Amino acid sequence: NKISNIKYDSSSENGISKETLIRYLNSLHYPKDSVGVNLLNKEQIEEIESGIANANYNKFGLYSRISSILFSYELYKKTGNPSNSTVFQRIYYWKAGLNVWKDNLIFGAGTGDIIYELNDVYDNKFPVLKKELRASTHNQYIFYLAQLGIFGLLIFIYGFFISPKFINGYKNVYFKYIVIIIGISMLSEDTLGTQAGVTFSMFFYFLFAYHNNTPLSLNHSNNTDNTVNPEKQQ
Numbered sequence: 001n002k003i004s005n006i007k008y009d010s011s012s013e014n015g016i017s018k019e020t021l022i023r024y025l026n027s028l029h030y031p032k033d034s035v036g037v038n039l040l041n042k043e044q045i046e047e048i049e050s051g052i053a054n055a056n057y058n059k060f061g062l063y064s065r066i067s068s069i070l071f072s073y074e075l076y077k078k079t080g081n082p083s084n085s086t087v088f089q090r091i092y093y094w095k096a097g098l099n100v101w102k103d104n105l106i107f108g109a110g111t112g113d114i115i116y117e118l119n120d121v122y123d124n125k126f127p128v129l130k131k132e133l134r135a136s137t138h139n140q141y142i143f144y145l146a147q148l149g150i151f152g153l154l155i156f157i158y159g160f161f162i163s164p165k166f167i168n169g170y171k172n173v174y175f176k177y178i179v180i181i182i183g184i185s186m187l188s189e190d191t192l193g194t195q196a197g198v199t200f201s202m203f204f205y206f207l208f209a210y211h212n213n214t215p216l217s218l219n220h221s222n223n224t225d226n227t228v229n230p231e232k233q234q
Contacts, residue, residue: 023053097137100146108149140186175208
């Protein structure tokens with residue numbers, strides 16, 4: 001309390017609490033008392049004041065992300081509640097989508113009913129997930145499976161991944177890269193369910209699909225016009 005404007009046992013909209021301070025000290029292997037607090041520098045104090053509960057969370061790199069996932073896993077193991085963990089919330093989003101699909105295997109729940117069906121699954125099967133944290137499937141493939149059924153998903157896969165072969169789209173190496181990028185992003189996001197996702201995906205998809213893919217007939221015509229006929233020259 002002497003070194004911060006926020007009391008250690010208070011709570012605020014940033015989620016600061018006594019537990020925040022204890023977890024932060026623990027991540028540095030400092031004693032959880034006044035000795036440990038006095039070892040904190042100004043930057044670390046500001047991080048605690050901003051609600052950061054682990055000294056590793058504000059660092060760049062894989063280690064900070066792994067630390068966050070491991071803590072979420074330990075918390076989930078103890079409470080069985082995935083709320084406020086982006087990783088475990090996604091697992092419940094996927095489960096909800098697959099549950100909707102199981103009840104609508106062939107043609108899906110439909111474009112107008114998918115949200116109602118997902119909310120119904122959350123209410124009846126996964127009530128532990130807070131209502132304000134419930135969302136769509138966060139997986140484009142599962143979303144289309146739940147919304148349009150197995151036929152709809154197969155049509156989407158054919159249209160997005162296979163049909164470009166007929167216009168020689170995969171001959172452009174940049175097109176291959178953009179398909180891979182979008183395809184991977186759809187594993188953890190509803191990429192085509194947001195305006196930003198659709199704009200990015202479709203702009204680069206069609207830009208590279210048709211780039212430098214000149215029809216063969218045009219190439220043949222140009223070659224014919226530019227060929228010198230020896231007989232006519234004579």
